[in-house]
Amino acid sequence: MMTKKQPSYEPVRALLEKEQAPPLLIRQFEQAFAHLYGDTSGYISGDTIEPVDALPALHELSDCIPAGQKAMSELVMIKLNGGLGTSMGLDRAKSMLPVKEGLSFLDIIARQVLHIRREHEVRTPLLFMNSFSTRNDTLEVLKAYPELGAGQGDIPADFLQNRVPKIRANNGAPAESPDRPELAWCPPGHGDIYICLQSTGLLDRLLENGFRYAFVSNADNLGAVLDPAILGYMAEGQHPFLMEATRRTAADRKGGHLARSPDGRLLLRESAQCPPDEKEEFQNIDRYRYFNTNSLWINLSALRDQLKQHEGVLPLPVMTNRKTLDPRDPESPAIVQLETAMGSALGVIPNAVALDVPRTRFAPVKTTEDLLALRSDCYLINDAHHIVPHPERTLPPIDVRLDPAFYKLIDEFDARFPQGPPSLRQCTAIRVEGDLRFGRNVVCHNEVELINESNTQIDIPDGTQLDGQHRFAKK
Numbered sequence: 001m002m003t004k005k006q007p008s009y010e011p012v013r014a015l016l017e018k019e020q021a022p023p024l025l026i027r028q029f030e031q032a033f034a035h036l037y038g039d040t041s042g043y044i045s046g047d048t049i050e051p052v053d054a055l056p057a058l059h060e061l062s063d064c065i066p067a068g069q070k071a072m073s074e075l076v077m078i079k080l081n082g083g084l085g086t087s088m089g090l091d092r093a094k095s096m097l098p099v100k101e102g103l104s105f106l107d108i109i110a111r112q113v114l115h116i117r118r119e120h121e122v123r124t125p126l127l128f129m130n131s132f133s134t135r136n137d138t139l140e141v142l143k144a145y146p147e148l149g150a151g152q153g154d155i156p157a158d159f160l161q162n163r164v165p166k167i168r169a170n171n172g173a174p175a176e177s178p179d180r181p182e183l184a185w186c187p188p189g190h191g192d193i194y195i196c197l198q199s200t201g202l203l204d205r206l207l208e209n210g211f212r213y214a215f216v217s218n219a220d221n222l223g224a225v226l227d228p229a230i231l232g233y234m235a236e237g238q239h240p241f242l243m244e245a246t247r248r249t250a251a252d253r254k255g256g257h258l259a260r261s262p263d264g265r266l267l268l269r270e271s272a273q274c275p276p277d278e279k280e281e282f283q284n285i286d287r288y289r290y291f292n293t294n295s296l297w298i299n300l301s302a303l304r305d306q307l308k309q310h311e312g313v314l315p316l317p318v319m320t321n322r323k324t325l326d327p328r329d330p331e332s333p334a335i336v337q338l339e340t341a342m343g344s345a346l347g348v349i350p351n352a353v354a355l356d357v358p359r360t361r362f363a364p365v366k367t368t369e370d371l372l373a374l375r376s377d378c379y380l381i382n383d384a385h386h387i388v389p390h391p392e393r394t395l396p397p398i399d400v401r402l403d404p405a406f407y408k409l410i411d412e413f414d415a416r417f418p419q420g421p422p423s424l425r426q427c428t429a430i431r432v433e434g435d436l437r438f439g440r441n442v443v444c445h446n447e448v449e450l451i452n453e454s455n456t457q458i459d460i461p462d463g464t465q466l467d468g469q470h471r472f473a474k475k
Contacts, residue, residue: 011173059358070235071231092137105220110126112385116226242354261347273319426445430444448467
C-alpha cells in the first residue's frame, strides 16, 4: 500500500497543548495521527488469524469463589460513563435514565456497591470514567448516596475521559466549528482509560491504597456485576488481564469478535479492522464464536508494568471512523475520528485471557427496545440490586422491535407507554409497527405483532390481552 503524505502534526499538538491535554495523550494521539497516513491499512485479514473454538467457562469456576472472596478487599469497580445516549434523543448522561422501579442506572450501580460493602465487609471504591458532558449530572445524582462517598477513602468518585480534535479528512488539520465549538471535539475511545489512570495519578494511588484489581464495565450494562468466581480466577491464575466474552448470535454478527494470532495470543478484531472484501466471513458466527462484552478485569500492578515497558502508551490498534463534522448534517465537512478500544489490550498484554460468560452478563441498553425489555416484568431487582430474569419466565431473552418512527427517541417512547410497559413475562417477541399508545396492565402472550394501518395514533385499552398478530385501523 502506498504511503500517503502526512500533514504536520504541529497544529494538532498546539491545540491539545492549549487545552492542557496530558503529555501522554498528546504523544498517543500523535501515534494515531501517524497511523492515519501510514503505509498500513490497520486491517486484520482472516488469513492471518485463527478462530477461538473454546474458552474457559464461568460455570466451571466455582472452586475459585473462596479466592475471590479473599481478594474482594483489593478490588475497585470502574464504570465507563461518558455516553449521552444521543441516538435515543438524550442530552444528558444516559446512566440517568430510569430503568427499573423508578431507579436509574446510577441509582442501581450505587446500591450494588453499597450492598457489596455491607455483605462482604470490604471498602470497594466505585469510580466513574465521565466525559465533560456527563460529569456534573453524574456527581449530582451521587449526592443522594453520601455513604457511597464516605466509604471511598482516598479514592475520588470519578475521573475525566480526555477529548481529542476531529481531523479534517481533506487536509489533516484539526476541525473547526466556531458556532458550535463542541462539534470539533470527540472522545478518543475507551482505550483512553489507560492514559487517564496514569495521567491523573489514579493508578499509583489505587496501588498505594492496596487495590490490586479493577473490574471495568459499561454503566449501561447492568448485567456486569461483581462475581467472586471471576475475581478468584484472576487471583489464583495470576492473570494480568481478563476479558469477559460471550457467544455471538445473529444479532451480534456485525460486532467485533475474538480471534488468535499465529503465535496463539488472543486478540480482538473490530469491524473497522476487517478488510472490506471479508465482511461476509467476519459475520460468520459459527467460525468466530465469541465477542467482547466490554467487561474487563485488570491486575493493576501488571498494567503499571506494561505501561512502563511501553513508556506510558500501550500500542493499541487505532480505529478510524469517518463521519461528518455535524453527525446530523451530511453536508458538513468530512472528518476522521481516531479511537482506540480498551478491550484491544487483550492482544497487547502478554498472557491476557478471556472467559466464556453467560449472556445474562451482557445486557446493555443501546436503544429504547432494550429499555422496554429491561423495564418490563421479564426482569426483577433482587436483594443485591442485581437485575435478574423473572423466576417464572422460562423463555429465551425477548425479541423487541419497535417502529423507529415513533419509538426511537426517549420522549416519544415514554409518551406511548404512559402507564409503564406491558407485561412481557409470557412473551417471546413483540413487534410494533405504526403509532400505538399502550394502556395500563396490557399483557402480551407468546409472539405479538401489532400493526397500525392508519395515520393516526391508536390506543391499546387498559387490561388488553394480546397474542399473535393484530391489525388496527382508525374507525
